[in-house]
Every structure is written in C-alpha cells, then in structure tokens.
Amino acid sequence: MTTVLTTVLQVLLALTSIVLILLVLLHKGRGGGLSDMFGGGASSNMGGQSIAEKNLDRLTISTGLVWVVVIVLLNLLTRFDI
Template identity: 65%
Template sequence: MVTALSILLILTSLVLVLLVLLHKGRGGGLSDLFGGGVTSSLGGSSIAERNLDRITVGMGLIWFACIVALGLLLKFS
C-alpha cells in the first residue's frame, strides 16, 4: 500500500508541476522571465482557464490526500 501511494504521489507531483506551468502569468515577476508577459490568443478562453484551475485544484487535493495517507501509514505501521 505504501508503494502504491508513493507512486501515486510521484505521478501527481509531476502532473501538478505541469499544470501549474500551464497557467497564464498574472503580472510581473518570474512569469515575465519565461515569456509570461507576452499576450497570446492561445489558451485565452476563460472556460479553458477555469477548467485548468479546477483540474489543478483537484490534483492538489489528491496530492494532499496521498501525503496524509502516507504519513498515517508510516506512523502506525
């Protein structure tokens, strides 16, 4: 069970990183360093942004649940 949760944690971590990188930059900072300040018509739909936000939050909740489950399993085993 610990191995399965560890694999799920690694996969959700990688997907979460990719999803966060897909988000549109909202101002200055590091997003401008990687071209976030350039406006583009690609992915500018508010529905697509909203769906990306929902998927990111969902993956974050799965990631958090994996960490809590792994912590409990390792503590009580």
C-alpha cells in the first residue's frame, strides 16, 4: 500500500512541479530583475492588476501549496516508513 501511495505522490509531485514552472513563467515581469534586461520593464504598467492576473496568482499559489503538501507527505512516508 505504501509503495502505491509513494508512487502516486511522486507522480503528483512531478506534475505539480511542471505546472508550477509554467505558471511562474506566465507571470508578467514586475521590473528590477532579469525581466528588465530583456525589455520587460519597458512595457511594465503601474496600474492595477487585471482579472486574469489575479486568477493566475491564485492558481500559482494554490499549485504551490499542493506542491509543498506533497513534499511534506513524501518526507513523512520516507522518514517513518508508514
């Protein structure tokens, strides 16, 4: 049973890692970093965020939380050999 759970969590970790990378890359550059070097700062808008950006933020945060929970569960399974 534990090997099945471990395998499922490892697959979920891989999927959430890929999704999290893609979601972070979709965010608009805020300036002051590497995005300015490649011209991202020139189109930066100091106004409010759009609905799409707020939804992207929420999706990124929720995916990040799932990612962290999966890592903690995998660590607990490995440490205590449940």
